[in-house]
Amino acid sequence: MEIVIALNPRSKPAAEIKESLEQQLTPAAADVQLELRQPKVKYRGLDPNVLVAVVGAAGAGLGALITGLMQLRNQMAARKIVLEAEGGQKLEVPADTPMEKLDQLLERLNRMNEVKKISVQ
Numbered sequence: 151m152e153i154v155i156a157l158n159p160r161s162k163p164a165a166e167i168k169e170s171l172e173q174q175l176t177p178a179a180a181d182v183q184l185e186l187r188q189p190k191v192k193y194r195g196l197d198p199n200v201l202v203a204v205v206g207a208a209g210a211g212l213g214a215l216i217t218g219l220m221q222l223r224n225q226m227a228a229r230k231i232v233l234e235a236e237g238g239q240k241l242e243v244p245a246d247t248p249m250e251k252l253d254q255l256l257e258r259l260n261r262m263n264e265v266k267k268i269s270v271q
Contacts, residue, residue, distance in 0.1 A: 156189075164186050165186065168184050168186055171184055172184055229244070229245035230242050230243060230244055230245055231243050231244075231245055231247065231252070233255065233256065233259055239259070241255060241259055243255065
């Protein structure tokens with residue numbers, strides 16, 4: 151028969167407890183053996199609910215970040231320069247249009263009518 155005794159780690163050291171028990175054994179219990187065994191260390195994984203919550207929150211945060219970056223990119227790409235003449239004609243060009251091209255367009259628009267308004271949107 152085998153009896154296992156689990157000790158509280160805050161109690162006396164296991165060796166002291168073993169010695170104390172061995173001293174209390176009577177001659178009638180000569181076939182009793184006491185041994186110290188170290189428990190196998192079991193690693194407990196993360197609770198699945200916590201794992202799901204962390205992954206979900208990280209996914210939502212990453213999704214919001216990507217959405218924000220895409221909106222920012224779209225807003226930057228949507229920027230344009232609007233040239234408006236007195237006659238109501240409008241000429242819209244992307245904001246990244248080279249200055250040489252803008253100068254040509256302004257000359258052409260000037261030949262048609264006076265430029266009344268230039269705005270960046």
